[in-house]
Amino acid sequence: MTSTVYQHFIGIDIGKFEMVVAVYGHSRTQTFDNTPLGWRAVVKTFKSQLLNALVILETTGHYELGVLLYLNSCQYAVHRANTRHVKHFIYSRGQNAKTDTLDAHALARYGYERHAELPLFTANPKALKLYELAQRRLDLKKIIVQEKNRFKAPSLSEIVQKSCERILKALQKELDTIDNKLQSLIEADPEFKAKQEVLQTIPGIGPITSRELLCFMPELGTLNQKQVASLAGLAPYVKQSGCFKGQARIKGGRKEVRNSLFMAAMAARKSHSRFKTFYEILHAKGKKPMVILTALMRKLIVIANAKLKECLSDKALNLQAFC
Numbered sequence: 416m417t418s419t420v421y422q423h424f425i426g427i428d429i430g431k432f433e434m435v436v437a438v439y440g441h442s443r444t445q446t447f448d449n450t451p452l453g454w455r456a457v458v459k460t461f462k463s464q465l466l467n468a469l470v471i472l473e474t475t476g477h478y479e480l481g482v483l484l485y486l487n488s489c490q491y492a493v494h495r496a497n498t499r500h501v502k503h504f505i506y507s508r509g510q511n512a513k514t515d516t517l518d519a520h521a522l523a524r525y526g527y528e529r530h531a532e533l534p535l536f537t538a539n540p541k542a543l544k545l546y547e548l549a550q551r552r553l554d555l556k557k558i559i560v561q562e563k564n565r566f567k568a569p570s571l572s573e574i575v576q577k578s579c580e581r582i583l584k585a586l587q588k589e590l591d592t593i594d595n596k597l598q599s600l601i602e603a604d605p606e607f608k609a610k611q612e613v614l615q616t617i618p619g620i621g622p623i624t625s626r627e628l629l630c631f632m633p634e635l636g637t638l639n640q641k642q643v644a645s646l647a648g649l650a651p652y653v654k655q656s657g658c659f660k661g662q663a664r665i666k667g668g669r670k671e672v673r674n675s676l677f678m679a680a681m682a683a684r685k686s687h688s689r690f691k692t693f694y695e696i697l698h699a700k701g702k703k704p705m706v707i708l709t710a711l712m713r714k715l716i717v718i719a720n721a722k723l724k725e726c727l728s729d730k731a732l733n734l735q736a737f738c
Contacts, residue, residue, distance in 0.1 A: 421492070421530055423468035425461060426522025428515045429479040437519035438464060439527045444516050449478060454485040465491050469533070471526035473498045477550075480543075487538045494526065494533045499667070501525055541607070542633045545600060549630035552593045553671065559586050597626055610636070613726050614719055618690055619683025627675040628719065636723030643720040647672045649713040665709060676712040683711060690714070 424439040430449060436457060437444045445460065447453035458465065470486055470493045472479050479495065486493045505521045526533065565571075566579040601607040607629055614625035628635060634646065644650040648668015654661035683690035690711060697707045 421467060421469045421526075423464040424523045424526040424530065425464060425468050425470045426519045426524070426526065427457075427470060427472040427482065428519040428522060429472055429475045429482065430515065431478050433515075434482065435515040435519040436461070437516070437523045439520075439523035444519055446515075449481065451481070451485070454482045457482070458486070458489060458491075465489075468492065469494060469526050469530050471496055471522045471533075473501055473522065483536060484538055484543075487536060493536045494530075495536045496522065496525065496533075504529075539633065541600070541604060542630075545597065545607075545630045546633075548593055548597050548600070549627060549671075552590065552597070555586055555590045555593065559583065559590065562586065597630070598622075601626060601629065609726065610723055613722050617715065617718055617722065618686040618688040619679040619681075619715060620719065621679075621682070624675050624679045628672065628716075631669055631671040631675070635720050636727050638720055640717050640720070643716055644713050647676065647712075647716045649673065649676070649709065649716060672716070673712065676715055677708065679715055680708045680711040683715065684708070 426437045426439070428435045428437075432449055433446055434449050434453065434457075435444050435446050438461070447456050447460075461468070465486075468491070470491060472483065472493070473496050475498075483493060483495060501522065504525050505518075508521075510517065510521070562579055562583050566576065566583065571579075601611055610629055611622075611625045614620050614628060615622065620628075632643075632646065635643065638646065641650065646668060648670065649665055650668075651663035651665055653663045680690075684694040684707075685691065693714065694707055694711060697710065698704070702710075
């Protein structure tokens with residue numbers, strides 16, 4: 416969290432081609448192209464305010480990454496807001512209309528009212544590169560599944576079948592290339608490599624899962640148990656009101672991490688480890704299989720976080736001893 420005292424709060428509503436900029440306390444907004452030229456124009460236009468301002472923007476399908484990284488490289492204070500939090504903030508003010516201008520003003524006000532508890536964005540170029548490649552890998556996997564489904568369609572002509580085969584072959588080749596590149600980047604970085612080795616000591620977590628955890632949850636090893644479970648979308652939320660006691664359910668979090676942990680939990684329940692015992696105990700109590708797997712996923716991510724935290728702590732101690 417940051418305790419800096421800001422004098423200005425700048426909200427940027429990001430679109431695919433344009434971005435609308437608003438300064439809290441001013442009714443006027445300005446529109447810029449979402450391009451390197453537009454990013455530089457934003458800095459030039461608001462240079463005097465940016466020196467002691469907090470910039471707030473939302474996650475919008477990675478369209479925000481360009482201006483986010485540019486502002487960060489210029490050493491300006493930037494917060495990347497959770498879209499759901501901002502949406503609830505807008506609704507709480509009774510605002511039902513939605514335009515780019517209104518959203519930019521809402522982001523500026525969100526920063527003004529919440530700045531004391533908003534963490535600043537910090538860029539790690541290596542982590543961002545890993546994330547982009549891992550995201551591309553997921554995209555290719557989805558396309559491969561779609562193409563396989565088309566290939567299995569009944570009464571498919573021979574011409575279309577051969578076309579599907581060629582496309583699948585090309586997609587698989589590209590997927591292998593992405594996999595190799597991801598692994599090469601991890602192995603080239605001592606810290607990432609050490610983290611992957613630690614993660615793979617946990618039953619159920621293999622090379623692919625460990626790689627996806629590093630790419631989609633770089634915060635692993637720096638959080639507490641509740642935080643890591645919530646970030647993965649595996650923290651149960653209780654629903655109680657008066658005499659009503661609803662069933663606790665998970666929600667939110669990072670879908671990519673949850674999907675990866677599901678496969679790890681499936682493998683862990685069949686391994687000769689405490690995870691198998693954990694699964695069998697809950698199964699004997701009559702718990703539903705999906706409930707048990709969710710609990711197992713939560714246990715896996717908590718243990719992974721604890722192991723990486725221990726690894727980082729040992730590294731710091733060794734560094735102090737060396738100094």
